[in-house]
Amino acid sequence: MVLGLDVGSSYTKGVVFDGGINSKIVFKTSFKPRQAIERALHELKGYDTVVATGFGRELVVSAGKMITEISAFARGALFFESSIRTVIDIGGQDSKIIKVKDGRVDRFIMNDRCAAGTGNFIEKIAQALGLTLAEFGELAVQADRAEIVDSLCVVMAETEILSLVGEGKRIEDIVAGVCDALVRRIDGIGSQIGIEEPILFCGGGALNPGLVKSMRRIFKKVIIPEDAQFVGAIGAALSI
Amino acid sequence: MFENIAPQKIDLRQWSTQFRLLEDTDIKQFKYYGNDEWGVYLSPPATFMVYGARELKKLKFDNSLSALRLWGFAFNESERLFRARQSGKHIVAAMGDLGTVPVITMSFPECVPFYPDCTWWTPFFNESTVLLDKASELGTPEGSCFVRSTLAAFHKMAYFPKPDILFASTGASCDDYSCIMQMVEDMGYELNWLEIPYRRHRKDYHVEERYTKTAHGFEYPERFETYLVDEYKRVWHKMKQLTGTDDTERLKQSINKNNRLRRLTHEIRELTHNANIAPYPGLEMMVIEFGNLYGYADIDEWLNILSMVKETILGRIEKGLGVLRPDAIPLAWVTPTADPLLLNIVEDLGGRVVATEYVINQALVEIDEEIDPFVALARSFMDASMIGSTEERIRNITTGVDSGKVAGVIISNMLGCSHCAMETRLIEEKLKRVPVLAIDVPGPLGITEQLRTRIAAFLEMLR
Numbered sequence: 001m002v003l004g005l006d007v008g009s010s011y012t013k014g015v016v017f018d019g020g021i022n023s024k025i026v027f028k029t030s031f032k033p034r035q036a037i038e039r040a041l042h043e044l045k046g047y048d049t050v051v052a053t054g055f056g057r058e059l060v061v062s063a064g065k066m067i068t069e070i071s072a073f074a075r076g077a078l079f080f081e082s083s084i085r086t087v088i089d090i091g092g093q094d095s096k097i098i099k100v101k102d103g104r105v106d107r108f109i110m111n112d113r114c115a116a117g118t119g120n121f122i123e124k125i126a127q128a129l130g131l132t133l134a135e136f137g138e139l140a141v142q143a144d145r146a147e148i149v150d151s152l153c154v155v156m157a158e159t160e161i162l163s164l165v166g167e168g169k170r171i172e173d174i175v176a177g178v179c180d181a182l183v184r185r186i187d188g189i190g191s192q193i194g195i196e197e198p199i200l201f202c203g204g205g206a207l208n209p210g211l212v213k214s215m216r217r218i219f220k221k222v223i224i225p226e227d228a229q230f231v232g233a234i235g236a237a238l239s240i
Numbered sequence: 241m242f243e244n245i246a247p248q249k250i251d252l253r254q255w256s257t258q259f260r261l262l263e264d265t266d267i268k269q270f271k272y273y274g275n276d277e278w279g280v281y282l283s284p285p286a287t288f289m290v291y292g293a294r295e296l297k298k299l300k301f302d303n304s305l306s307a308l309r310l311w312g313f314a315f316n317e318s319e320r321l322f323r324a325r326q327s328g329k330h331i332v333a334a335m336g337d338l339g340t341v342p343v344i345t346m347s348f349p350e351c352v353p354f355y356p357d358c359t360w361w362t363p364f365f366n367e368s369t370v371l372l373d374k375a376s377e378l379g380t381p382e383g384s385c386f387v388r389s390t391l392a393a394f395h396k397m398a399y400f401p402k403p404d405i406l407f408a409s410t411g412a413s414c415d416d417y418s419c420i421m422q423m424v425e426d427m428g429y430e431l432n433w434l435e436i437p438y439r440r441h442r443k444d445y446h447v448e449e450r451y452t453k454t455a456h457g458f459e460y461p462e463r464f465e466t467y468l469v470d471e472y473k474r475v476w477h478k479m480k481q482l483t484g485t486d487d488t489e490r491l492k493q494s495i496n497k498n499n500r501l502r503r504l505t506h507e508i509r510e511l512t513h514n515a516n517i518a519p520y521p522g523l524e525m526m527v528i529e530f531g532n533l534y535g536y537a538d539i540d541e542w543l544n545i546l547s548m549v550k551e552t553i554l555g556r557i558e559k560g561l562g563v564l565r566p567d568a569i570p571l572a573w574v575t576p577t578a579d580p581l582l583l584n585i586v587e588d589l590g591g592r593v594v595a596t597e598y599v600i601n602q603a604l605v606e607i608d609e610e611i612d613p614f615v616a617l618a619r620s621f622m623d624a625s626m627i628g629s630t631e632e633r634i635r636n637i638t639t640g641v642d643s644g645k646v647a648g649v650i651i652s653n654m655l656g657c658s659h660c661a662m663e664t665r666l667i668e669e670k671l672k673r674v675p676v677l678a679i680d681v682p683g684p685l686g687i688t689e690q691l692r693t694r695i696a697a698f699l700e701m702l703r
Contacts, residue, residue: 055689070697094690105701107675110694 003047004237007056010092012036017237053236076235077200080225085196090205092119097190107193116152117185140210143176179214197221202231249300252286259284281316288315294367306548325401333403339603342534347490348483359393360386363684385416385657412438412627415658434471437464439628454623468618505532513594517562519553522593523583568592577652595640648675
């Protein structure tokens with residue numbers, strides 16, 4: 001059995017895999033990747049070898065193999081659905097848009113230089129509104145009409161949202177607008193390589209019902225796998 | 241020396257250890273300006289950290305004697321220019337022209353051409369950002385190209401001596417550099433501008449006139465050649481005033497010598513790019529391509545160094561040896577990277593550069609020795625990438641792609657660089673037949689884990 005370990009900047013995800021998920025674990029990396037790796041290696045049992053991916057992959061000294069997140073997410077996504085043409089991963093600190101063709105990565109683009117277009121954008125806005133991430137997601141799906149949030153910079157967006165609150169707009173509509181803004185940003189970045197559907201949406205962002213709703217509002221065919229947060233770890237395990 | 245050591249890329253510490261194997265007589269045989277007293281330049285690369293190039297500690301270098309010579313010579317340029325001044329030579333700054341003005345200035349006795357614009361590399365070798373900080377103070381902020389380092393270097397006058405004469409091109413030249421040179425002029429330097437015409441294609445004009453073609457097959461109106469000849473004759477006249485000499489036979493000799501350099505560089509490129517296993521690293525190859533512009537201010541010694549480099553490469557090819565893994569992924573590299581570390585990273589992650597478009601391809605074209613030398617110079621310059629359209633530039637790149645020897649293309653996109661901002665996306669669009677990765681080259685010390693991941697993922701994709 002293979003342990004696929006995705007050491008992300010926000011969360012560490014591990015799956016023990018033998019054609020299906022045997023066991024899995026997810027917890028915050030908390031800027032301590034070495035401790036996170038130790039914990040995953042210790043708590044997951046029964047594996048023969050380790051394949052590492054994610055920003056902390058090179059710290060997994062016991063890994064038999066290392067691959068980048070791009071390859072891992074593409075493989076993992078194709079495991080869930082072979083017909084997909086694009087993988088969109090919204091992670092804590094970056095997002096990736098990967099086009100796949102004939103079972104391989106065709107083109108990719110990453111947004112890794114600022115919070116706009118990443119989970120961090122949602123996290124910061126939720127913080128500013130005094131909401132947990134779970135509350136944020138639940139409120140977003142209750143929106144009647146998403147407000148338009150133009151700013152993609154998290155700092156500017158905070159100001160814009162304060163104005164909307166001041167105007168008495170419904171909080172549900174505001175947070176749905178924030179989700180739309182993030183997905184529009186992803187769409188904009190993705191236009192450089194041309195997003196094609198069906199899309200598999202994964203990463204921590206796919207656990208947020210508000211973002212899922214926005215994705216489905218902006219794109220027609222969006223697939224959310226059962227273990228959306230584990231796509232990278234599964235892809236790593238599959239690459240052995 | 242070192243022939244029995246297996247080829248590989250080594251770091252500063254390893255080079256310092258290997259350097260001890262050299263005898264004093266080995267070291268003293270290589271001299272710039274042929275001077276026995278102060279012209280010896282061979283030293284381990286770590287030496288240059290003492291002069292401030294502390295970022296060298298991150299790099300890996302080829303472990304041959306020819307590479308040691310190449311790096312010693314390239315890093316010694318600043319000292320060499322100050323020595324040239326001390327020994328009474330004329331220092332000629334040739335800026336933005338990329339390959340022709342040095343050929344003219346080398347025709348005059350005791351004249352040493354150099355490119356102040358090459359200072360754009362300095363902040364990437366030095367740990368200090370003093371040049372960029374000073375450039376910001378002088379009015380070229382972060383949003384401008386790294387060539388702004390040149391402005392600070394002119395202000396500080398510590399990186400090269402004050403030139404006796406300065407030539408700077410304008411017109412179809414790099415905008416950022418041209419802007420910097422105007423600011424240098426405002427500082428009180430006397431600049432001699434020469435205008436470079438944009439190489440328009442026949443379809444851009446609706447007038448009947450005579451057209452001709454460059455060695456690379458680019459079409460242009462003949463009157464542009466006449467115009468450039470006049471510009472080069474102005475350079476000649478200025479040099480005549482500076483030196484008091486006027487001998488066009490020497491121009492022919494200079495063209496002949498520069499042709500030897502161009503041929504040698506071309507041969508080295510061909511051998512390296514076409515070998516089964518990369519016999520020489522990409523970083524050293526970039527240094528070689530840029531040396532082609534002016535011989536790093538001592539063309540005779542540079543020619544000797546390149547002859548040795550060629551021997552090293554031939555020896556390695558014959559033995560089937562190289563510095564990269566045999567299955568390294570063949571790549572084309574478009575636009576020179578300001579940060580040399582990027583070339584190291586790409587190779588460490590499994591890539592290999594087998595084609596380049598560093599915007600200086602015109603310096604690889606031989607100058608016709610059978611016609612009037614000024615016409616020959618103008619004609620050779622009409623091949624310059626910078627003065628033509630993006631489509632024409634793409635043609636240079638697609639040759640490698642079409643031949644099937646290139647699996648992917650890396651474009652280094654310089655933040656603040658005006659032509660990169662426009663051209664990178666266009667080149668990406670036009671190169672749809674082959675995977676392309678555009679890297680935004682960050683400022684000094686700015687290479688992140690994310691950037692490494694992007695390069696690694698690109699290579700995984702190609703593999």
